[in-house]
Amino acid sequence: MQDHENIDRLKWKTLDSTYLFKENWFTVRKDKCQRADGKIIDPYYVFEFPEWVTALAVTADNKVLMVRQYRHALGEVGLELPGGCVDDTDENYEDAIRRELLEETGYAFESAHYLGKISANPSTNSNLMHMFVATGGQKIKDQDLDDNEQIDVLTLSFEELNTLIEEKRIAQAMHISTILYGLRYLGKLTIHP
Known part of the structure; x- marks a missing residue:
């Protein structure tokens, strides 16, 4: 059980915000904050990003879809789940993940179950990642990628996915x-220490 009085004493009040850089995919602001005990925290930097969605996507023949793409910040080609940013045109997070799955993989899914939300870094990032399990996937079209995207789609068995983990x-x-929340939801969490 949470003690709301103790929780509230940890919250900060924002006294001032100044945007240092503002672009569609990355925004940085400098805040001046005050703790409940009166101490001023200045500056405190916050990175603003759009909300994100991703899914453990399972095809109708029980294969997991993964994507392989270059990630410039690390300078590496990595394996990931399909997903991306929530657009202004998306009515909700489920619409966003269905759109991202279709664009990146060409697959449409019978169901998309919401698993919850997580943060990449709640200390600095203002956004959340909304997680899904999508099941019953069927390939219905070719990829429809953004100009800067180059994505390979892989279909893996659950055993192959567990090996990657x-x-x-x-x-x-x-x-x-x-992946771990999704495997748990599907009753397929079989990772060994």
Whole structure:
């Protein structure tokens, strides 16, 4: 049980915000904050990103879809789950993940179950990743990628996915979280220490 009085004493009040950089995919602001005990925290930097969605996507023939793409910040080609940013045109997070799955993989899914939300870094990032399990996937079209995207789609067995996890070959931490929550939801969490 949470003690709301003790929780509230930990919250900060924002006294001032100044945007240092503002672009569609990355915004940085500098806040001046005050703790409940009166101490001023200045500056405190916050990175604003759009909300994100991702899914453990399972095809109708019980294969998991993964994507392989180059990630410039790390300078590596990595294995990830399909997903991306929530657009202004998406009515809700489920619409966003269905759109992202279709664009990146060409697959449409019978169901998309919401698993919850996580944060990449709640200390600095203002956004959340919304996690799903999508099941009953059927390929219905070719990929429809953004100009800067180059994505290979892989279909893996659950055994192959578990091997990737055990060998620590998936670097995207938020996607590992989604995979583990998704496997647990599907009753397929079989990772061994």
